[in-house]
Amino acid sequence: MSSTPQAHPRFAEALSAMGLTVEIRAFPDATRTAAQAAEAVGCELSQIVKSLVFEADGEPVLVLMDGASRVDVALVRAELGAQKVSRADAGLVREATGYAIGGVPPFGHVTQTTRVLADRGLLAHDVVWAAAGTPHTVFALAPEELITHARGSLVDVREQTAEVP
Template identity: 75%
Template sequence: MDNRDSTETAASVAHPRFAEALRGLGLDVEVRRYPDAVRTAAQAAAAIGCAPREIVKSLVFAADGVPVLVLMDGASRVDVARVRDELGAAVVERADPELVRETTGYAIGGVPPFGHRTRTTVLADRRLLDHPVVWAAAGTPHTVFPLDPESLVAHAGGRLVDVRERTA
């Protein structure tokens, strides 16, 4: 498996919608493209050479049927009960692939933290701030980009919360 990366301009390798979002935000970030998909946090961390907790997972849930984006570090799992409490929702469940694509404009495994088709509530787990730089999908399962977590959360319009599962 050849996971050597190529670093190119965002416009040439990122999903066009995401590249447009970067331009609109005035962000000039490095986008890396990998020949093999980096759909999971573990795959992305291995390809980049960082720890899974330095990967940002952009996960879509449905809270009482309304899409919500949760930004979580790659080493943690989302505690759905904590998301439900944070939103005051009766029911929170993982969104199906169709709702993810309809809401964000991207397929699962390539959803970036911002640059989505529709505006949604964004919850960002505080643990993301534990790192000087985090890596997130750039709109495809083959592309990632680094950014400081404070900027990433701000550009996503995220609210800092504690929604990760606690380990024993």
């Protein structure tokens, strides 16, 4: 872990504008995937927030999902009332957020009007970890606070597995 971790400058600016002070952790190896991030942080996979960009009827939509779950595209489509929903390509992700895939934070994007859906499963933890704008940095925040700052709508868009606990 770096002794002076740095968030992406745009994300650091967003934190400052929101009056948020968070601990940024930096890692020498990339934490592009939820599994890599959870291992680096030393937390449960479900405590990692994936910031996933989808394209819904031609418009970008950000879905915040816990790292142990998958997004059910049909539920996203129904939630948005959209005809077509698909994963955004790298170009649209960068255009909508200003960040590359693997480092997209839940807020602090270049486009402030992107709709944000936050899966209710994030609320299962006291603290969650999300990308701080680079594939090497993460930050922790209470999930309710993270969703509020992301201007997210709380929804149920997690893919349901056949397993019933």
